[in-house]
Amino acid sequence: MGWPLRALVWLLLAAALLAIYREAESFFVHVFNVVLLFVFASIVAVVLTPVLDLTQRLRPFRSHRGVAALLLYVVFLGMLVGIGFLIGPTLVSQVRQVPDLLSRLQDLLHSWGIPVDLSSLASGFRQFSVGAPIGVVTGFVGTVVSIVLVVVISVYLLIEGRAVIATLRRLFPKHTREFDFLVLAVGSTADAYVRGQVFMSLLIGVYTTLTMALLGVHYAVVLGVAAAILELVPLIGAVIAMLLAVGIALLQSPALGIAAVVVGLFGHALEAYVVGPRISGRVTRLHPLVAMAGLLIGAEVGGVLGALFGVPIAAIANIVLGAAYRSQQGAAPLTTNPRGKIKVDSLPRLGDEIGVVDREGIVSDPVPREKGA
Numbered sequence: 001m002g003w004p005l006r007a008l009v010w011l012l013l014a015a016a017l018l019a020i021y022r023e024a025e026s027f028f029v030h031v032f033n034v035v036l037l038f039v040f041a042s043i044v045a046v047v048l049t050p051v052l053d054l055t056q057r058l059r060p061f062r063s064h065r066g067v068a069a070l071l072l073y074v075v076f077l078g079m080l081v082g083i084g085f086l087i088g089p090t091l092v093s094q095v096r097q098v099p100d101l102l103s104r105l106q107d108l109l110h111s112w113g114i115p116v117d118l119s120s121l122a123s124g125f126r127q128f129s130v131g132a133p134i135g136v137v138t139g140f141v142g143t144v145v146s147i148v149l150v151v152v153i154s155v156y157l158l159i160e161g162r163a164v165i166a167t168l169r170r171l172f173p174k175h176t177r178e179f180d181f182l183v184l185a186v187g188s189t190a191d192a193y194v195r196g197q198v199f200m201s202l203l204i205g206v207y208t209t210l211t212m213a214l215l216g217v218h219y220a221v222v223l224g225v226a227a228a229i230l231e232l233v234p235l236i237g238a239v240i241a242m243l244l245a246v247g248i249a250l251l252q253s254p255a256l257g258i259a260a261v262v263v264g265l266f267g268h269a270l271e272a273y274v275v276g277p278r279i280s281g282r283v284t285r286l287h288p289l290v291a292m293a294g295l296l297i298g299a300e301v302g303g304v305l306g307a308l309f310g311v312p313i314a315a316i317a318n319i320v321l322g323a324a325y326r327s328q329q330g331a332a333p334l335t336t337n338p339r340g341k342i343k344v345d346s347l348p349r350l351g352d353e354i355g356v357v358d359r360e361g362i363v364s365d366p367v368p369r370e371k372g373a
Contacts, residue, residue, distance in 0.1 A: 036305070037146060041153035045161050046191050047198075048072060052158055069158045073151065090221045104251055185319045185347055193312045200271060201231040204238065208245060211263045215256060217249045233307060236295070238268055286315055322348030329353075 052069055055061055061068035157164070165183060172179050205228025212220035223245045230237035242264035250257030286294070291311050298310020326348050 037149050038153060041150045041157060043190050043194055044150065044154040045157035046187050047194050048154070048158060049161065050191075066159050069155050072158075073155065087221055087225075091225060181323065182320075185316055188347065189312055189315045189319065193315065197232055200275065201228045203275065204228060204231045204241070204267065204271065207267050208241065211267070212245055212249075212260070215249070215259050215263065216252075217245065217256060217260060218252065219248060223248065238271070242268065286311065286318060290314055290318070318350050319347050321350040322353045325350055325353045 052065070052072055055068045055072060056065060058068075061071075169176060169179050205224045208227040209220050209224025212223050217223070223241070226244060227238075227241035230241040233240075245264060246257055246260045249260035291314065294310040294314030295307055296310075298306035298308070298313065300306070
């Protein structure tokens, strides 16, 4: 075989490998999207399972879990529709005024000597308010289909979730304790984190809307909806929402901007030191630097979705590493109740297990060690 023929063979092999890589990449992207639907559905099922259990205590639903699950979703959908009817017209009206706000902001920046062109962004809002392009409609339809799939999968998991977990548990007969620990760690963390984030999102959205409206800041409903959505992004979302509100208030007057700063700082202090700790509790407790690292790593790896999942994944890792550290120190990694079940309060955290710094700056080891260790 001459060298031209060998070179052609190698070239064909390289082209084949490249084609396989592209096809495999597309395949894994589609698989990831499907897995993501199941992840979101599982989170919804975990959060709604306690509510469904309470619903089943009512006499008509004690032996009809499926009917209770469907009723729960109907009530939730009715609440969403009602909220849409309440704020929808005002929200649409204020969104249509955003181009005027952007024009004023551009003029203000130009007067300060900052050459910023916001005309394309303003035209995008005008096109959205007049008629959505085909790409937006297609994306909207795809989003609706994904939501419907998540709802259908979550309904099935609500009804048969415990049976699915029991079946998976039988696959690991020699490691049932570890399996129970992982299920409890993941489930309790996801439940506490999602419920806390959703509640704080609604609270901050309502707080922002009401306070901005009372202050007389324009686009109060838009700011409230933006704050509710941004609150779902850990750590930085609330700061961005506050900056938006303060910026719009400053466009009206400096005094109104200062008032918006005071109101925003009060709201975030209330969230960080009063409401937040009571909602999230000990389950998702992380050091701020660890939470920031989880957020940044998640955003770098998976973009927006990575940022959303980065903090709860870090919280789960904190529990797993805490159990491993406690076991390494010779202590019982988990605490069980008299029936042999693992309690949520007994889940260890690595930060709690490594040591506690007292007021004098001395690090003490909270883990009891065996004699001679």
